[in-house]
Amino acid sequence: MSNQESAVTRRLQSVKHIILVLSGKGGVGKSSVSTQLALNLYKSTPTAKVGILDVDLTGPSIPRMFGVDDKGVHQSTNGWVPVYADGPTARLACMSVGFLLKNKGDSVVWRGPKKNGMIRQFLSDVRWGELDYLVIDTPPGTSDEHLSLMEHLTGVHSKLSAVIVTTPQAVALMDAIKCVSFTRAVNLPVLGLIENMSGYVCPCCGEISNVFSTGGGSELARKEELRFLGSLPVDTELVSLLDGGPSGQGADFTLLARYEKTSSATLFGEITGGIMQGLDRT
Ligand SMILES: Nc1ncnc2c1ncn2[C@@H]1O[C@H](COP(=O)(O)OP(=O)(O)OP(=O)(O)O)[C@@H](O)[C@H]1O
Numbered sequence: 001m002s003n004q005e006s007a008v009t010r011r012l013q014s015v016k017h018i019i020l021v022l023s024g025k026g027g028v029g030k031s032s033v034s035t036q037l038a039l040n041l042y043k044s045t046p047t048a049k050v051g052i053l054d055v056d057l058t059g060p061s062i063p064r065m066f067g068v069d070d071k072g073v074h075q076s077t078n079g080w081v082p083v084y085a086d087g088p089t090a091r092l093a094c095m096s097v098g099f100l101l102k103n104k105g106d107s108v109v110w111r112g113p114k115k116n117g118m119i120r121q122f123l124s125d126v127r128w129g130e131l132d133y134l135v136i137d138t139p140p141g142t143s144d145e146h147l148s149l150m151e152h153l154t155g156v157h158s159k160l161s162a163v164i165v166t167t168p169q170a171v172a173l174m175d176a177i178k179c180v181s182f183t184r185a186v187n188l189p190v191l192g193l194i195e196n197m198s199g200y201v202c203p204c205c206g207e208i209s210n211v212f213s214t215g216g217g218s219e220l221a222r223k224e225e226l227r228f229l230g231s232l233p234v235d236t237e238l239v240s241l242l243d244g245g246p247s248g249q250g251a252d253f254t255l256l257a258r259y260e261k262t263s264s265a266t267l268f269g270e271i272t273g274g275i276m277q278g279l280d281r282t
């Protein structure tokens with residue numbers, strides 16, 4: 001094992017489960033699924049410790065979704081201190097390239113080696129401390145970043161698993177199949193598949209209408225012999241919550257309370273149950 005790999009392994013020794021959130025296509029809701037997964041794992045027990053790492057280097061959205069995009073990480077002698085979305089309770093740690101940019105609107109234009117270096121530094125230098133779950137929000141597709149991640153995580157392979165997100169449209173499903181092949185090629189256990197934006201929840205009456213086709217995700221899961229974790233409709237309350245900007249930390253950590261009022265929270269609670277069952281089996 002190289003020195004770099006062993007630095008990652010040492011750092012992540014105190015993390016019980018590492019869950020990679022993957023999607024074949026961009027914009028299908030991978031970051032919003034990662035955010036909801038982290039929130040649901042956080043509230044699964046009163047002591048659960050959760051980290052979320054955003055390695056979508058060119059399109060980091062985790063700081064905004066957690067309402068902490070006005071915060072910055074600081075470098076200590078022993079590595080980066082993550083941003084705690086829940087303030088002093090310090091059970092919900094976030095790390096993203098978004099915290100390192102001088103201006104929110106700055107774009108990250110890096111070639112492969114620099115991206116690889118950043119991913120390694122995220123894995124080896126963030127002071128997560130003890131975590132029950134580390135959720136990793138990956139870029140869309142199966143690119144260099146995914147290969148870098150798998151390479152750096154070799155020493156903690158037994159802790160790894162993945163969740164695949166798709167939408168019901170045929171083009172997204174075709175890309176999701178590529179994701180499944182990737183997980184097989186790198187021997188990454190898949191906890192299951194989520195179909196996002198499956199139908200539309202009426203904000204007035206809560207009725208779910210199928211705007212696009214639906215059921216493609218469960219069909220794909222059946223064909224690929226994967227667990228189908230559930231469907232999430234388009235939820236306008238969720239968009240205004242996750243795209244809505246800072247919502248406060250600590251005593252003012254209102255994100256969770258507001259999230260719990262959305263119809264997505266109930267559906268995602270069931271999805272999280274399936275994910276936790278899968279983790280118990282790995
Ligand atoms: N179920 C949903 N209902 C309503 N809006 C949603 C839902 N899922 C995601 N969105 C919204 O769709 C947009 C794209 O979602 P998100 O950023 O999570 O996708 P992504 O797959 O991570 O995209 P990319 O990887 O290309 O950055 C966001 O504005 C998000 O709030």
Ligand code: SF4
Nearest residue numbers: 202204205206207209
């Ligand atoms: S019942 Fe139909 S039209 Fe009326 S608010 Fe609900 S979805 Fe909209």
